[in-house]
Amino acid sequence: METRARLEEAAVALTLRDGPEQVTIDAVSERAGVSPRTFFNYFDSKEDAILGIHDVELTDDFLAEHLARADGAETVESVTGLLFAIIGPAITDPALHESRVQIIKSNPQLLGRQVSQFTRMAGQIVDAITALLARDPRFSDLDPNNAQPTAELLLALCSGGLRAAVKEWIAAGSDSPAAELEQRAAALVRQTVERLT
Amino acid sequence: METRARLEEAAVALTLRDGPEQVTIDAVSERAGVSPRTFFNYFDSKEDAILGIHDVELTDDFLAEHLARADGAETVESVTGLLFAIIGPAITDPALHESRVQIIKSNPQLLGRQVSQFTRMAGQIVDAITALLARDPRFSDLDPNNAQPTAELLLALCSGGLRAAVKEWIAAGSDSPAAELEQRAAALVRQTVERLT
DNA sequence: TTGCGCAAATGCAAAATTGCAGGGATGCAA
DNA sequence: TTGCATCCCTGCAATTTTGCATTTGCGCAA
Known part of the structure; x- marks a missing residue:
């Protein structure tokens, strides 16, 4: 098994047994059969390993795949779709999925990691969204100065x-298919935006 | 001078001289005349000290003051106002203001700290917003299950x-009055929301 | 087989962060 | 004055995190 996968497995297993606070990097590394230093070659923090979070390489291919449908006025759907593509693997991977849901349910603070993950990649994502806006008729007239803040x-x-949707999904028992989170997130956004006008 | 203020002054001065990376907690503490351990009694991180970020006690009084005008449909204005009241002191304090703007301009990553600050206080803020929504005619019919995610x-x-507004303000030279950030943030939000409908 | 080159893994040291326990000043009540 | 509670600060140890230099293992070409 890959080193990354072994580290994730170890982090999840130990957290399930002892809780996030009690787990040490040393213990996780040892269980995975690597040195503690190696742990940080794969994850930025203990929480990242528990949740299976890792930075995604936002290649042109990746962006093209997830922003394809935004040839019209589907910007919100495209963006939530892109974000879900980034975090989805961590909660849809059947092997660890159930354990992770369990862990998050008793440790909701861990979801805060999603925020920092997006923050880390914010620059790239914002650029991608900026490009997207140019193709949305509702935004294509924005002058460049406003496009960036808007993105x-x-x-x-x-x-x-997306975070609200995940939270809700976990609280409700996470029995519905995870793929629906994408639509739910977009629906929440649309719903809220409509009420604001 | 208060310990907190001395730590902020020391952090800003040393950062201005050497850059954020080079500054150590030890150096900041020593310059402030306290032990490194005391530093962490006031700030959660080096960045927090540089930016003057500290958790605000969200008392009933504080909330009442900043959400007062939301007796009607001014929810967005109220929320941005509340958030600005939290971060505002750090950039409006005349003593350190100029230096901080300078620092952020060459180290934009520091603005990411705003995000974690709000994340830390998210629970309380979300509760306050939930209460606010009940008074906004556009949201008052939400059933409680949806009120939380909406908040x-x-x-x-x-x-x-607010973050976009601050970024823009810094980039533009931060010559306009900081108090206008509140309106600018609300305007950005309204602008974007309207285009989405 | 030998040697080269690359990526993964490691060791080490410095720095950041946190929990826990204690120490000293200050003010207030008996 | 004495005793007590409280707040601020401190020391110390364990853990986390990062930077830098080095080593190891493996495939691949000569």
Whole structure:
């Protein structure tokens, strides 16, 4: 098994047994059969390993795949879709999924990590959204000065939607298919935006 | 001078001279005349000290003052106002203001700290927003299950607006009065929301 | 087989962060 | 004055995190 996968497995197993606070990097590393230093070659923090969070390489291919449908006025759906593509693997991976849901349910603070993950990649994501806006008829007339802040706002909005959706999903028992989170997030966003006008 | 103020002054001065990376807690503490351990009694991190970030006690009085005008449909304005009241002191304090702007301009990553600050206080803020929504005619019919996610979304949206406004303000030279950031943030939010409908 | 080159893994040291326990000043009540 | 509670500060140890230099293992070409 890959080193990364072994570290994730170890982090999840030990956290399930002892709780996030009690788990040490040393213990996780040892269980995974690597040195503690190696742990940090794969994850930025203990929490990242527990949740299976890792930075995604936002290649052109990746962006093209997830922003493809935004040839019209589907910007919100595209952005939530992109974000879900980034965090999805961590909660849809069947092997660790159930344990992770369990862990988050008793340790909701861990979800805060999603925020920092998006923050870390914010620059790239904002650029991608900026490009997206040019193709949305509702935004294509923005002058470049406003496009950047607008893209940041959209990122914040959609991140919030996705996080709220995940939170809700976990609280409700996470029995519905995880893939629906994407639609739920977009629906939450649309719902809220409509009420604001 | 208060210990907290001395620590802020020391952090800003040393950062201005050497850059954020080079500054050590030891150096800041020594310059402030306290032990390194005391530093962490006041701030959660080096960045927090540089930016003058500290958790605000969200008392009933504080909330009442900043949410007062939300007796009607001014939810966005109220929330951005509340958030600005939290971060405002750090950038409006005349003593350190100029230096901080300078520092952020060459180290934009520091603004990410705003996000974690709001994340830390998210629970309380979301509760306050939830109460606010009940008084906004556009939201008062929400069933309690949806009120919480909606409040989270609003927080994310307004935080994003404020952060974008601050970023823009710094980039533009931060010559306009800082108090206008509040309106600018709300305007950005309204602008974006309107285009989405 | 030998040697080269790369990526992964490691060791080490410095710095950041946190929990816990204690120490000293200050003010207030008996 | 004495005793007590409280707040601020401190010391110390364990853990986390990062930067830098080095080593190891493996495939691949000569």
